[in-house]
Amino acid sequence: xxxxxxxxxxxxxxxxxxxxxxxxxxxxxxxxxxxxxxxxxxxxxxxxxxxxxxxxxxxxxxxxxxxxxxxxxxxxxxxxxxxxxxxxxxxxxxxxxxxxxxxxxxxxxxxxxxxxxxxxxxxxxxxxxxxxxxxxxxxxxxxxxxxxxxxxxxxxxxxxxxxxxxxxxxxxxxxxxxxxxxxxxxxxxxxxxxxxxxxxxxxxxxxxxxxxxxxxxxxxxxxxxxxxxxxxxxxxxxxxxxxxxxxxxxxxxxxxxxxxxxxxxxxxxxxxxxxxxxxxxxxxxxxxxxxxxxxxxxxxxxxxxxxxxxxxxxxxxxxxxxxxxxxxxxxxxxxxxxxxxxxxxxxxxxxxxxxxxxxxxxxxxxxxxxxxxxxxxxxxxxxxxxxxxxxxxxxxxxxxxxxxxxxxxxxxxxxxxxxxxxx
Amino acid sequence: xxxxxxxxxxxxxxxxxxxxxxxxxxxxxxxxxxxxxxxxxxxxxxxxxxxxxxxxxxxxxxxxxxxxxxxxxxxxxxxxxxxxxxxxxxxxxxxxxxxxxxxxxxxxxxxxxxxxxxxxxxxxxxxxxxxxxxxxxxxxxxxxxxxxxxxxxxxxxxxxxxxxxxxxxxxxx
Ligand code: SF4
Numbered sequence: 065x066x067x068x069x070x071x072x073x074x075x076x077x078x079x080x081x082x083x084x085x086x087x088x089x090x091x092x093x094x095x096x097x098x099x100x101x102x103x104x105x106x107x108x109x110x111x112x113x114x115x116x117x118x119x120x121x122x123x124x125x126x127x128x129x130x131x132x133x134x135x136x137x138x139x140x141x142x143x144x145x146x147x148x149x150x151x152x153x154x155x156x157x158x159x160x161x162x163x164x165x166x167x168x169x170x171x172x173x174x175x176x177x178x179x180x181x182x183x184x185x186x187x188x189x190x191x192x193x194x195x196x197x198x199x200x201x202x203x204x205x206x207x208x209x210x211x212x213x214x215x216x217x218x219x220x221x222x223x224x225x226x227x228x229x230x231x232x233x234x235x236x237x238x239x240x241x242x243x244x245x246x247x248x249x250x251x252x253x254x255x256x257x258x259x260x261x262x263x264x265x266x267x268x269x270x271x272x273x274x275x276x277x278x279x280x281x282x283x284x285x286x287x288x289x290x291x292x293x294x295x296x297x298x299x300x301x302x303x304x305x306x307x308x309x310x311x312x313x314x315x316x317x318x319x320x321x322x323x324x325x326x327x328x329x330x331x332x333x334x335x336x337x338x339x340x341x342x343x344x345x346x347x348x349x350x351x352x353x354x355x356x357x358x359x360x361x362x363x364x365x366x367x368x369x370x371x372x373x374x375x376x377x378x379x380x381x382x383x384x385x386x387x388x389x390x391x392x393x394x395x396x397x398x399x400x401x402x403x404x405x406x407x408x409x410x411x412x413x414x415x416x417x418x419x420x421x422x423x424x425x426x427x428x429x430x431x432x433x434x435x436x437x438x439x440x441x442x443x444x445x446x447x448x449x450x451x452x453x454x455x456x457x458x459x460x461x462x463x464x465x466x467x468x469x470x471x472x473x474x475x476x477x478x479x480x481x482x483x484x485x486x487x
Numbered sequence: 488x489x490x491x492x493x494x495x496x497x498x499x500x501x502x503x504x505x506x507x508x509x510x511x512x513x514x515x516x517x518x519x520x521x522x523x524x525x526x527x528x529x530x531x532x533x534x535x536x537x538x539x540x541x542x543x544x545x546x547x548x549x550x551x552x553x554x555x556x557x558x559x560x561x562x563x564x565x566x567x568x569x570x571x572x573x574x575x576x577x578x579x580x581x582x583x584x585x586x587x588x589x590x591x592x593x594x595x596x597x598x599x600x601x602x603x604x605x606x607x608x609x610x611x612x613x614x615x616x617x618x619x620x621x622x623x624x625x626x627x628x629x630x631x632x633x634x635x636x637x638x639x640x641x642x643x644x645x646x647x648x649x650x651x652x653x654x655x656x657x658x659x660x
Contacts, residue, residue, distance in 0.1 A: 088630055101513065102555060110641060114648055117656035131514070138514035152659055186504075186553040186577055202555035202581035208640050211648075211655045216630065250501065251547045253576040283550055283575055341501065430552075431510035451505040451551060458509070458527045 066316030068222040069288050070256045073197045073313070077180035085221040085322075093213050095123055095174060095198075097183040099165055101130035101432075102203035104149035105142050110207040118153050119213035125157040125174065126150050127165040130432055132425040139433075163398025163424045166190035166366040169198075170273060171400055173302025177291040177313035182209050187366055187448065189284070190277035193269060194299070195291035195313045200280065220254055220285045221322035222315070226261035229330035234483040236376060237267065237274035238368065238446065238466035240327075241281065242335035245343040248325070250283045255322065258288045258315060263329045269298040270370040277367040278448050281342040290314035334482055336444070337464040340452040348469050349481040356463070360443040361386075361474035362455070363467055364395035364422070365429040368446025373397075373467040374405045378413040380471035380485050386418035387477030393435045395422035419474070431456050444473045490607035491567030492616075493539035496532055497600045498525070500545035504578060507549065508556035521560040538565035541604045543595050545571065549578025558582045562639075568606040570595060570613060570624075583631055586639030590624045609636070 067075075067082060075083045077091035098107060103126060111117060118124045126146065134140035150158045159168050165183070169175055169191055177195035182188070184206040191198030201209065209215050225248075227240065248257075257279045264272060272289050279287025289295075291313055296306045315321075337345040363369050363377055374396060386392045394414055396402040402424055405411045411421060422428075428435030429447040436456030437443050443455055443462050450462035463479060472482035506527045512520050525532045542561065548571035549557055558581035561569065569582060570592035582589040588608030598604060602617035611626035627635055634643040647653045 088628075102553065106555065111658065113641065114645055114655075115658055116648060117658045119654075119656045121656075136514070142514065154659065184553060186551065188553075200553040200577055202553050202558065202577055202584065204555045204559075204584040204640055205580055208584075208644060211644060212653055250550055251573060253547070253574065253579070280551075283547060285576055341503075430505075430513075432513060436511070449505070449551065451503045452527050453509050453511070454505050456511065 066318035066320070068315045068319045068321065069195065069258060069290060069313060070197065070220055070222055073178055073180060074217065074219050076178060083219045085219050087219045088216060089219060090214050090216050091180050093123070093182050093209050093215055094179040095125060095181040096206065096209045097125045097127065097165060097169060097181065097188065098206055098210065099130055099184055100128040100142055100146045102184045102206070104146045106203035107207045107210055108145070108149050111211065114211060116211055118210050121154050122156050123213070124155055124210055126155050127159045127168060128161060129164045130426040130430070132161045133423055135433055161425070163400065164366040164426060166277065167370060167397045170194070170269065170298065171302055171398060173299055173304030176299060176304070176307050177295065177310045178307070182206065182215060186280045187277050189279045189286040190273050190366060192276040192279065192286045192288045193272040194295055195289060197286060199286040218254060220256045222256045222258050223252060224321040224324045225257055225259050226326045227259070227263035227329050228261050228326065229263055229328045231329050231332065234468045234486045235332055235334055236466040236468060237271040239332055239335045241274060241278035242337050242342065242345040242464060243332060245281050245337065246345045248282050250281060250341065250343050252282045252284045255284055256286055256288055257282055257284045260290065261326070264289060265292060268372060269294060270372040274367055281448055334466060334469050336469060336479060337450055339450055339461045339463065342449060342464060348465065348479065351479040352481065356479045357442060358390050358444050358473045358478055359441040360437055361390060361392045361470045362428055362435060362443055362445040362447065363393070363470055364427055364445070365447035366397055367448045368467060369395055369397040369401070371401045371404050373446060374401065374410045376467035377471040378410045380468055380475065380482060381413055381417035381419065384417055384475045384485070386474045390474055390477045392419040392474040393422050394419050395427045395435070396424050398424050428455050430454065444470050444479060446470045490605055491539050492603065492605040493537065493541045493567045495541050495543050495598050495600060495602045495604050496536060497598060498528065498542070498544040501547045501550050502528060502544055504549055504551035504554055504557040508554050508560055513556070517559060517563050520556050521563045524560040536564050536566065539567040541606060542566050542569045543571070543592070543598045544569070545595055546573045548574050550575040553577045555581050558585050562587050568608060570598070570606065583627070583635055584640040586635055588627055588635060592624055594622055
């Protein structure tokens with residue numbers, strides 16, 4: 065009988081011939097990514113308590129991205145501790161203020177199809193765009209991984225989601241995910257979502273990563289996309305040679321899925337999620353009659369400020385101005401993206417329109433750094449989550465949209481369908 | 488790990504990690520973090536919950552982030568057990584790793600705030616002493632039983648490492 069991609073990955077990681085959904089396996093971890101937020105500051109004391117070190121200083125990757133740059137003494141202390149940890153345990157791969165972790169794994173050739181990876185952050189699912197398992201775990205569990213190099217897992221069932229057709233102008237991968245959060249709900253725990261179909265095959269890696277990143281918003285264990293030539297090119301661009309069997313990592317044609325869905329991108333409209341959850345979404349035009357005033361438009365996070373996202377923003381802003389009474393803030397997902405966007409004129413378009421550029425890092429996305437919002441304020445954001453209090457005050461309201469939709473709201477001063485500003 | 492009895496605190500569906508552990512308090516100690524746990528949905532909870540109390544919730548409890556503080560806050564307050572209709576994956580794993588039994592409990596609607604509830608996670612029984620109703624639930628998965636009865640992942644690892652049963656890296660000098 066055919067096997068799904070996740071079955072093949074977990075069989076290899078657990079050194080078994082084959083595994084079935086529901087089976088409990090112990091997997092060897094190929095890469096363990098830990099972060100300033102829940103990494104060294106939580107894990108180091110536990111290593112001391114156990115009197116042991118990390119299982120492999122090549123496989124434990126450390127990223128400082130959540131509290132960068134330090135905005136207060138506590139953040140500075142957390143970052144210093146993170147750097148001290150890297151020295152003490154002789155960690156070979158450390159990214160200090162280079163950008164947001166999930167984007168860095170992709171940019172730097174860390175991910176290969178078939179790998180089994182764990183990350184100390186729920187959006188670690190983003191790595192699944194490379195056809196590998198990468199899922200999020202809490203710091204307590206990452207402590208165990210960093211010590212033993214192993215983790216238990218229940219082999220998940222797979223939900224297959226296929227997209228065909230072509231996006232209209234002003235529609236992006238983010239709209240797929242806000243639509244899917246509504247359609248599939250946020251309760252797909254212990255299941256994997258595998259995306260496929262012609263629309264996905266046409267997408268760049270940066271766009272595919274939006275789908276796997278926000279598999280977390282579906283509550284899924286992770287998101288997966290079978291590798292193709294576009295994947296291999298991205299691995300090479302990160303400075304790594306793809307493994308020889310890279311393209312073999314895919315679900316068999318006769319694999320069993322627990323659910324199969326097909327959707328059409330031709331008819332997909334820009335989507336907006338209202339407070340306080342991503343599944344609370346509707347077409348952007350449905351919000352127009354309420355003229356929802358926007359105090360802040362935020363372009364940021366792992367999911368929403370990659371180069372493709374910044375290009376979307378610039379395409380809306382070109383020759384226009386951010387509405388007075390609304391502020392636009394843009395925090396590119398990584399230093400590399402910042403450099404590329406500076407070189408190709410994208411940043412200039414944004415600042416000429418009145419946008420402000422913030423450092424690369426998690427920042428306001430999780431209420432940790434610059435750009436948080438006050439009681440009663442409304443923010444529309446290209447990030448992935450709008451839980452109550454996520455971006456600052458418990459009494460603030462966060463709407464989610466694609467980079468097109470966020471930029472359009474910045475220009476209009478209220479929530480609009482971005483297609484009106486592109487034509 | 489024996490049976491626990493406590494007062495029920497009842498929450499709804501899709502209570503997320505960010506209201507359990509708000510990001511703006513991330514840099515603070517466990518004590519401070521826990522004192523803000525769930526304040527956006529029930530401002531009384533963190534100040535009045537007692538050791539052994541039982542948290543009852545609806546679907547997708549803990550949905551969202553990987554932040555262990557969401558689970559650690561409940562462990563820190565010495566919550567006796569969690570009974571929810573369903574859990575978000577990372578939160579569920581975190582709870583068990585901190586040694587707090589989290590059981591799937593489809594009948595969560597039959598428990599009201601302040602009911603006196605007894606939970607036996609090993610036997611897989613729940614008793615609502617206020618209403619007099621008893622339930623059987625799936626106990627904690629067998630492969631995790633040892634870890635949870637030892638108080639969570641850290642005591643479990645410590646024992647295995649001290650017994651020489653686990654291969655690990657060495658602490659640098
Ligand atoms: S940018 Fe936001 S969603 Fe992404 S890793 Fe940082 S805090 Fe998490």
